[in-house]
Amino acid sequence: MFDTRPDRGSEAVLVGRSNVGKSTLMRELTGHTFDTGRNPGVTRSPNHYDWAPEDFVITDLPGYGFMSGVPEERREEIKTGIVRYLEDNAEKILVAIHVVDGKSVVDIIDRHSGGEEIPYDVELFHFLRELDIPTVVAVNKMDKVDDRDERLDAICDRLGLLPPWKQWQETVAPISAKRGQLDPLEKAVRTHLHDQERDDLFTFF
Template identity: 55%
Template sequence: MTSEIVLVGRSNVGKSTLFRLLTGKRVRVGRRPGVTVGPARAVVGNVVYVDMPGYGYMKGAGKKVQEGTKDFIVRRFEEKTEEILLAIQVIDAASFVEIADRWEERGDIPLEVELFEFLTELDLAVVVAANKMDKVKDPDATLDEIAERLGMLPPWSQWKDKIAPISAKAGDIEPLKEIIRSRLPSRGGRSQS
C-alpha cells in the first residue's frame, strides 16, 4: 500500500512552494490563486507527496469551479484515508485570524477550521503548517490564536507535533520536516522516532 503525505489548504497559502521544498519537484507556482488545478505528485523514498489544488475563493473562477474543487478534495480524502500517512494543512499564518474573524462575524465556520475538523474526523494524522511566519509581528500570540481557533488549548508550544511554524518562501521549514520524520515508516514498517 502506498503511503501519502498530502498538502492541502486555501488557494495562495504557499502549498506548491512547500511541496517543492519537501520533494525537490518543480511545480507551477503563481501570485494569483488557482494556479494548481490538479494534484501534483512526487515520490520521495517510500512516500508519495501530493500537492492538492487550493480551495476557497479564486479570482476569475466561478462558484461552480470553486465548489467542484472543494468536492474533489473532500472525495479524495474520503477515498484515500487508509493510504494517507499525514495530512499537512497549510495556512497563511499572517492572515488566518483576520479571515477567521470575518467568517465568524457572518455566523459562518471559517474554511480552515472546517477543513481541520473534517480531516480530524476522518481520523487522519493532521499537522498545520503555519506558513508565512516571516510576516507575523507576534509569532507566539498568533500561533496561540491559531491553536485556539482549531480547538487546541494555548499555548501553541504544547502542540509542536500538530503546529509547525514555517516560512516556505524563505526556505525555513525545519519544524515541519521534524514532524514528517517522526511520522515516516522505518524500514521495519514502524514509524521512526
C-alpha cells in the same frame, strides 16, 4: 481531474487555501518545481511527486476557498474533489500537512465565523481529524509575523486547541517555506511517521 494518483500504498498530502505557499513548500520538500499556473484556481487536479521505486507519494492538492476571478461553481467543484480525494485515500495517507498563511489566517477565520457558517480552514482541520489522518498545520510566512507566539496561540484557539501553542508542536509548525525554514514541520511530520513505524520515510522530510 482527481483520479491521477499513482498506485502507491503510502502518501503525504498538502492541503490549504490558494496562495498560502503550498507549491513553494512542495518545491522545498521535493526539490522539484511544479507548473501551477499564474492565477489561483488554475490548478484543479493534484500534483504528485512520486518516488519510484519507493511505495510513497507526496501530493499537493489544489487550493480551495475564495479565488479572484474563479466562479463559485468551480470553487465548489475543487472543494468537493479535495473532500472525496481525502475520503477515498484516508487509509493510505500517513500525514496531512494543512498549510495556512500565518499573516492572514486568523482574520479569515474570524471573518467567516458566526451563524451557520464554519470557516473552511477550521472545517478542513476537523475533517482531517475525523478521518483519523494525522495532521500538521504548517503556519507559513512566519518571517512576516511580528507577534509570533500571540499569533500562534490565536491560531490554536480558532482550531479548538487550547493555547499555548507550544504544547501542540506535533500539530502546529511555524515555518517560512520561501526561506527554507522547515525544521518544526519536519520534526512534527517525523513524529507522526515514527508513530506509524515508518522511520524509513524520514529521508523525505
